[in-house]
Amino acid sequence: MKNSILITGGRVIDPASGFDGNADVLIRDGKIEAVGKGLNGDGCELLDGAGSIVAPGFIDMHVHLREPGFEHAETIETGAKSAAAGGFTTICCMPNTVPVNDSATVTSYIVQRAREVAPVNVYPIGAITKGSLGEELAAIGSMREAGIVAISDDGRPVMNARVMRRAMEIARALDITIINHCEDLHLSAGGDMHEGPQSVRLGLRGIPSASEDVMVARDLLLAELTGARYHVAHLSTARSVAMVGFARSRGLNVSCEVTPHHFAITDDELCTYDSNYRMKPPLRRNEDVDAVIEGIVSGVIDAIATDHAPHAGSEKMQEFERCPFGITGLDTAVGLSLSELVHKNRIPVARMIALFTTGPANILKLDRGTLEPGAPGDVTVFDLDTEWTYDVQQSFSKSRNSPFHGRRFRGGPVATVVGGSIKWTRT
Amino acid sequence: MPDQLKTQGLLDIESLPREAIEEILERARFFQPGPGETYKRLEALKGKTVVNLFFEASTRTRVSFEIAERRLGADTISIAAQGSSVSKGESLVDTLNTLVAMRPHAVVMRHAASGAPQFLSRHLTIPIVNAGDGTHEHPTQALLDARTILDHRPSLAGLRVAIIGDIAHSRVARSNVHLLAKFGADIILCGPPALLPPELAQLAPGVKLSWNMRDALAGADVIMMLRVQLERQYESAMSAGEYFRFYGLRPEHIELASPDVIVMHPGPINRGRELSSEVADSQRSVILNQVENGVAVRMAVLERVLG
Numbered sequence: 001m002k003n004s005i006l007i008t009g010g011r012v013i014d015p016a017s018g019f020d021g022n023a024d025v026l027i028r029d030g031k032i033e034a035v036g037k038g039l040n041g042d043g044c045e046l047l048d049g050a051g052s053i054v055a056p057g058f059i060d061m062h063v064h065l066r067e068p069g070f071e072h073a074e075t076i077e078t079g080a081k082s083a084a085a086g087g088f089t090t091i092c093c094m095p096n097t098v099p100v101n102d103s104a105t106v107t108s109y110i111v112q113r114a115r116e117v118a119p120v121n122v123y124p125i126g127a128i129t130k131g132s133l134g135e136e137l138a139a140i141g142s143m144r145e146a147g148i149v150a151i152s153d154d155g156r157p158v159m160n161a162r163v164m165r166r167a168m169e170i171a172r173a174l175d176i177t178i179i180n181h182c183e184d185l186h187l188s189a190g191g192d193m194h195e196g197p198q199s200v201r202l203g204l205r206g207i208p209s210a211s212e213d214v215m216v217a218r219d220l221l222l223a224e225l226t227g228a229r230y231h232v233a234h235l236s237t238a239r240s241v242a243m244v245g246f247a248r249s250r251g252l253n254v255s256c257e258v259t260p261h262h263f264a265i266t267d268d269e270l271c272t273y274d275s276n277y278r279m280k281p282p283l284r285r286n287e288d289v290d291a292v293i294e295g296i297v298s299g300v301i302d303a304i305a306t307d308h309a310p311h312a313g314s315e316k317m318q319e320f321e322r323c324p325f326g327i328t329g330l331d332t333a334v335g336l337s338l339s340e341l342v343h344k345n346r347i348p349v350a351r352m353i354a355l356f357t358t359g360p361a362n363i364l365k366l367d368r369g370t371l372e373p374g375a376p377g378d379v380t381v382f383d384l385d386t387e388w389t390y391d392v393q394q395s396f397s398k399s400r401n402s403p404f405h406g407r408r409f410r411g412g413p414v415a416t417v418v419g420g421s422i423k424w425t426r427t
Numbered sequence: 428m429p430d431q432l433k434t435q436g437l438l439d440i441e442s443l444p445r446e447a448i449e450e451i452l453e454r455a456r457f458f459q460p461g462p463g464e465t466y467k468r469l470e471a472l473k474g475k476t477v478v479n480l481f482f483e484a485s486t487r488t489r490v491s492f493e494i495a496e497r498r499l500g501a502d503t504i505s506i507a508a509q510g511s512s513v514s515k516g517e518s519l520v521d522t523l524n525t526l527v528a529m530r531p532h533a534v535v536m537r538h539a540a541s542g543a544p545q546f547l548s549r550h551l552t553i554p555i556v557n558a559g560d561g562t563h564e565h566p567t568q569a570l571l572d573a574r575t576i577l578d579h580r581p582s583l584a585g586l587r588v589a590i591i592g593d594i595a596h597s598r599v600a601r602s603n604v605h606l607l608a609k610f611g612a613d614i615i616l617c618g619p620p621a622l623l624p625p626e627l628a629q630l631a632p633g634v635k636l637s638w639n640m641r642d643a644l645a646g647a648d649v650i651m652m653l654r655v656q657l658e659r660q661y662e663s664a665m666s667a668g669e670y671f672r673f674y675g676l677r678p679e680h681i682e683l684a685s686p687d688v689i690v691m692h693p694g695p696i697n698r699g700r701e702l703s704s705e706v707a708d709s710q711r712s713v714i715l716n717q718v719e720n721g722v723a724v725r726m727a728v729l730e731r732v733l734g
Contacts, residue, residue, distance in 0.1 A: 273542030322540060
């Protein structure tokens with residue numbers, strides 16, 4: 001039977017229901033049918049889950065697939081394949097393509113193209129403003145009908161507070177999440193890396209934490225004013241974590257995500273001037289990393305997202321200050337989360353799974369991230385203890401700009417099941 | 428331990444051991460010309476080819492390196508970025524790989540991007556001598572400054588050195604701070620707040636910061652003035668007139684310093700902008716000694732790297 005599979009003998013953890021125990025997972029016709037022991041998988045494909053953890057399919061709510069416009073760096077197909085190999089069953093792609101995804105036409109193209117070539121679910125995120133220029137609102141309602149799950153001018157934050165206010169009002173009316181890449185562009189202008197002792201030492205131009213903090217503060221105030229469902233992308237500073245926590249305690253409908261690199265490494269890595277450490281927000285100090293991890297532990301941070309940002313080798317093989325910002329992340333997110341969060345006893349594995357499933361699903365109101373009967377048959381199988389070394393040359397991504405090439409990991413993805421069909425298995 | 432100067436070349440002062448600095452400074456003394464003489468001519472680098480690659484305009488540093496190379500008997504070629512393959516869109520790595528295929532023995536490089544030599548050194552097999560990278564380091568400048576100070580003082584230890592101006596964007600200041608700190612000098616960095624990030628105090632031991640020039644100069648044994656980078660003037664949030672009023676060196680300032688203070692400047696000087704003509708031409712100024720030592724120190728460095 002098509003799109004039907006029985007995953008046997010694994011430790012099933014489903015944060016949505018609180019289930020954690022050895023069980024089989026049965027998917028029929030692309031939907032979860034049951035979780036339990038001794039399930040009848042007649043006519044189904046079999047996947048041996050023994051020794052592995054079987055979880056709802058992981059969702060990465062922040063990736064850049066570069067298509068249309070930058071197909072030399074990534075395509076919907078290559079990005080989605082990299083996602084499958086990284087343990088993700090669903091990815092959400094940011095609108096900074098050429099043309100910008102600011103209309104139903106572009107949204108429909110991405111949805112259609114993904115249906116043809118992507119092994120995982122691809123949900124587009126639409127632009128807030130036309131061309132992401134920060135001035136005139138994009139066709140948000142039409143894009144919503146064409147399939148976007150959120151709006152964001154990622155990478156080109158809406159600097160005009162009045163425009164942001166109007167966008168939040170529309171977002172609320174359309175019941176769609178508004179995401180902002182928080183960076184005051186006047187404060188960060190010309191910056192290469194986090195402003196602090198390292199930038200001063202290396203002679204690289206600084207991006208102060210305040211450039212993130214002031215925009216998080218502004219947006220939280222606007223979220224209160226408008227009642228919008230607001231989400232901070234890739235937050236990176238101690239103060240941003242504190243402010244989101246404060247807003248949450250006041251009952252605001254706000255959330256935030258963090259990337260693996262922002263909880264795994266600091267700006268000390270930049271001493272080699274390796275452009276694979278160049279991203280926005282920049283790698284911060286130990287204090288910020290500690291605060292971000294504390295935010296994960298306390299629950300202020302709702303999701304882990306990669307901000308997968310592929311760039312062709314020629315773009316990254318330059319003087320540090322001339323390289324574009326961003327690194328790839330789909331291949332290494334689960335490995336980094338296990339190694340840095342779970343194995344260092346900061347969070348239990350069930351909490352890590354929630355950060356990849358119920359967290360993003362709730363933020364975007366997706367009908368996924370759970371193994372409840374009737375839910376889409378998306379499953380991520382991973383293990384806790386296999387040691388492996390990341391070889392960026394083996395990536396399905398078209399780009400190679402990862403700072404984690406050669407890094408040792410403990411635990412990682414084993415198999416990815418989307419809609420009841422195996423899309424990737426570890427070889 | 429592998430000899431970092433022979434394998435990598437001279438990339439920065441921060442990672443250079445104190446012993447290597449002492450050795451270069453001592454050897455540079457040998458290359459200093461006596462009164463009325465010019466620099467010694469040696470055959471130490473006979474048969475060696477050195478490429479001077481200047482991606483950023485420079486007269487004094489380039490000429491100083493060229494003279495040093497020729498006096499040591501090396502074959503030299505100087506390339507300015509303007510009119511080279513760089514302006515045709517070739518990447519830095521490709522440009523360097525092309526040059527390296529022509530088998531030079533070392534590259535002397537000036538580049539506007541901080542870390543450019545560090546970046547290249549990961550992709551090249553020949554030594555690189557950093558002739559200034561962005562706002563990061565200018566190692567031979569710090570060496571020639573130290574040589575100049577030591578021509579006037581017995582030791583760097585305990586000296587009070589005031590460095591004044593646009594510290595934030597100065598590669599000269601960074602290299603000098605690292606070098607002076609390795610020898611136990613007291614360093615005071617002074618400039619307007621926007622050009623004096625507080626984290627500079629963590630750059631090396633013995634570094635203090637001040638926004639007040641009079642405080643910085645009190646008891647100074649050495650005053651190093653930095654060039655006002657006109658292209659970055661907007662960062663200081665001060666007009667040129669206001670800048671000279673608060674951070675320009677004038678004769679009355681000299682009174683505040685130690686009686687035998689020396690005044691240094693990496694050049695080119697902007698008279699009336701960071702220091703007055705009277706100070707530039709005064710007996711206290713050792714600016715031309717610095718230029719003279721530039722050749723001697725670069726001879727010592729090149730001999731050490733390639734000899």
